[in-house]
Amino acid sequence: MSRDIVSDYMMTEKRIHAVLTAATAILHLSDSPRLDAEILLSHLLSVRRSHLFAWPDTILTSQQYTQFQTLITRRAQNEPIAYLIGHKEFWSLRLQVTENTLVPRPDTELLVEQSLARLPLEQQTTVIDLGTGSGAIALAIAYERPLCHVLATDKSGAALSVAQKNAHQLGLSVDFLCSDWYSHLDDQKATLIVSNPPYIAKNDPHLKQLQYEPLEALVSGQDGLTDIRYLIAHASAHLRPQGFLLLEHADEQAESVQALFQQYAYTAIHTYQDLAGLDRVTVGQL
Ligand SMILES: C[S@@+](CC[C@H](N)C(=O)[O-])C[C@H]1O[C@@H](n2cnc3c(N)ncnc32)[C@H](O)[C@@H]1O
Incomplete structure (x- = not known):
């Protein structure tokens, strides 16, 4: 209008x-x-x-x-409210968002819930959030598990600087690293790797409704699975024995994501539903 x-x-x-x-x-x-x-x-x-x-x-x-x-x-x-007011609540934390970060979605809280379920409160361990955007997942985990070392990565330097500001604003301790997925992790290993990666197919008509958000936060190749495939295939170098990989995906991708976890010999593979009963998070253990 x-x-x-x-x-x-x-x-x-x-x-x-x-x-x-x-x-x-x-x-x-x-x-x-x-x-x-x-x-x-x-x-x-x-x-x-x-x-x-x-x-x-x-x-x-x-x-x-x-x-x-x-x-x-x-x-x-159709510009998101969060961009107009400059912030969004996630896991009851107020996060600054800009046009360089995806607006964190309430659906992604399922990924946080399932991560926390695998991180005992007293455990001192390392958690890696790949593709952190505004820092939503990493900051929620750091807030709930203060003993954990949380490392958050993104390929976008602009997104990382927003995430860093959010950590500072909230007084939460998270390390940040600019990295194309695992490329700059060196020999770092985690008990749990979590990611809400881009998972929309290049030609998906729904992309029009998301025109204000960064394309590189949304789109993942022809079938939407390019990044998920890569994350599943290469997590083993950065997971401790019996470590977990948790991924958010679209509901219609659940079967393919489960098949990929199986292909790479993960065990305890399970898909979780959001409040609407849709398959949105799959986890596997190595
Ligand atoms: C769907 S957004 C998720 C953002 C945030 N974790 C959340 O849940 O609100 C995906 C994020 O992955 C990042 N990303 C895309 N490709 C990447 C890559 N190759 N390596 C690292 N991060 C990447 C994007 O910049 C974006 O911040």
Whole structure:
């Protein structure tokens, strides 16, 4: 939706309740139009959402009104809320996100849950998060398992610097390494390697809906399995005996991912479902 259409649509009325009603109508294609409008307005005004209900008759300044129109225009063009406000909650941790990082998804918390289930609280061990992006998985594990040495890698230096800032902001100890998958790990070994790698096929029509997120965080060859195949094939050099590899994938990839784990002689192979009952995480042990 263009900026002009949004301007026409949003009334000249600048009271909070009126701009929220107008913005909600503009965002009707979103899953949560009213919530989106409230989050964007509370972010712009630096107030809690409850403030909007408490003071519905507050009149926005012209500058605030124009800035809100800009945010609503961008949201109407499908830009993720997290990029518009600059952060996203993951595992109850507030993470900064930029256009260089994937927006962490609630689905990925399943990967964290299954990792934690294999990391006893008192165990001092090494965990590697490959393709850390904003640092979501590594930071959640470091938060829950303070005795673990957590190493987070990414091929994108820009993503790593966001992840580093997040670690600093949260006061969590994680080491970061710029590496094309295992290439710079040298002889480092872990008890558990976890990754939410790119897994969308190059020609997948859904990619259009993800236009704002970095392509290299999403796409993995013709069938979406290029990176997963590589990670499974080469983990053995960096896993301690009986170490685990945990991977997120699309639900329709579960069978192929299981077959790859079998091909490379992993044991205790198991696929876990998300809250919607979809096959999203597969684990294998070496
Ligand atoms: C799907 S995103 C996951 C980001 C984050 N772990 C999360 O769950 O929100 C995949 C990440 O893998 C990184 N990546 C892609 N190819 C890579 C490679 N060859 N080596 C290392 N990281 C890679 C991307 O930069 C991106 O940050």
